[in-house]
Amino acid sequence: EAQVTQNPRYLITVTGKKLTVTCSQNMNHEYMSWYRQDPGLGLRQIYYSMNVEVTDKGDVPEGYKVSRKEKRNFPLILESPSPNQTSLYFCASSLFGSGPYEQYFGPGTRLTVT
């Protein structure tokens, strides 16, 4: 089954404790992206990747890191989480970045930073 998986689905952590949210897709997609969803603000892009070893900043990259060492994986790293990073995070992938291509979304990771 074609899908995007994220782990963990729920995470409660404390300020400053490094964490990684994993994202994996099995569709051989070139493009992957991370978003955060906050009430009243919609989805905002954190980082995206056009291909292996190619990443770029989205609209809200501060406090986050990503890497794309393999085509299928695109982990999101919070080196020193803060309470303002409490949010619902989505990973997405698509065949290419632009054009009539659907972005397939993972189920989301709800992160709470206390």
Place this chain on the structure above:
Amino acid sequence: GEDVEQSLFLSVREGDSSVINCTYTDSSSTYLYWYKQEPGAGLQLLTYIFSNMDMKQDQRLTVLLNKKDKHLSLRIADTQTGDSAIYFCAVPSPYNTDKLIFGTGTRLQVFP
């Protein structure tokens, strides 16, 4: 700057039509999208329209695009309770077509 606006809520009676509106400040001349998010799930693509089109119909869905006014709308005919969800429009950044800008989302509630 890039800004995509939607009204936050819409409530309709089952069987009526729903119209969800989206306005944007600027966009690349390419595809514009509508995504649906059901409770507790990620987003799924509903439909898209190419920027040289004014209208696209897909079963109960009609997308209208007014490029002059930078206005995109999604009409759902014969709205059902299963259509209750959050709907997002998404437009490519005018500076980078690989970057999608999502709207704030409209929560559609369908009541019997």
